[in-house]
Amino acid sequence: METEQLEKFKAWFDDYVAGFYGDDPYVNANLKLKEDHTRRTCAEMVYLADELALPENQKRIAEVIALFHDIGRFTQFVKYRTYNDPRSENHCLLGLDVLRQTNVLEPVAAEERELIERAIEYHGIRELPDDLDGQCLLFSKMIRDADKLDVFYLTTEAYARYAENPDEFELEVELPDEPYCSPGVLEAVLAGRLVDYSELRTLNDMKLLQLGWVYNVNFTPTLRRIQKQGFLKTLFGFLPNSEDIENVKEKILAYVDFRIERDA
Numbered sequence: 001m002e003t004e005q006l007e008k009f010k011a012w013f014d015d016y017v018a019g020f021y022g023d024d025p026y027v028n029a030n031l032k033l034k035e036d037h038t039r040r041t042c043a044e045m046v047y048l049a050d051e052l053a054l055p056e057n058q059k060r061i062a063e064v065i066a067l068f069h070d071i072g073r074f075t076q077f078v079k080y081r082t083y084n085d086p087r088s089e090n091h092c093l094l095g096l097d098v099l100r101q102t103n104v105l106e107p108v109a110a111e112e113r114e115l116i117e118r119a120i121e122y123h124g125i126r127e128l129p130d131d132l133d134g135q136c137l138l139f140s141k142m143i144r145d146a147d148k149l150d151v152f153y154l155t156t157e158a159y160a161r162y163a164e165n166p167d168e169f170e171l172e173v174e175l176p177d178e179p180y181c182s183p184g185v186l187e188a189v190l191a192g193r194l195v196d197y198s199e200l201r202t203l204n205d206m207k208l209l210q211l212g213w214v215y216n217v218n219f220t221p222t223l224r225r226i227q228k229q230g231f232l233k234t235l236f237g238f239l240p241n242s243e244d245i246e247n248v249k250e251k252i253l254a255y256v257d258f259r260i261e262r263d264a
């Protein structure tokens, strides 16, 4: 894929997304969230591609994956007014529908298109299928890390704004802001087990799930970036002060230190 093609895709994305904005400020704010998320995820993807020293062509493929990974989000929010997949549709598959219906990937060679589509399909699933290998596995792992990096950024920023003034918070809050964590979620994160979205009952559960992501980060450069940005400490600051949370904090911070030192 040529650089020119990547630029054309960026212009296409701008046009495509612009078409969704309307008169409803709530919808617009949520669309903007994903538009900005996409741009920052592209930057994180380029960071990872550089850290992994990928050849130029692969870097471009990686960036296209990031550019289109959430392309299903815009139609999802306009149609359902939620980003909650179980309450609407799987946004990864919705994204593949958008790419096929608009035929935007047509200029890309078939094998590269396949890599792009698979990585988009798998970016939101709980765990990657066992049978992936080669570049398909590489790009799938990369987009999952790049996506997480930006979700760390945008949620820590959103929790701060929400804590300051919950009544004026302009984005969708998918879970009730209760002062407790579900014992099952706490236990899972402590044990380093994956938490499923269906187990979440409170906003605090969501924060715990996110902290538990560190165990599923694929690349050490991703962990270095998480550490450097202070995302984990910020997130812990939005959780209740309890012995349980203190235990989770100790364990997670130690795990990140361990992996960074191991791979230094």
Ligand SMILES: [Fe+2]
Pocket: 069, 070, 091, 123, 124, 147
């Ligand atoms: Fe996504």
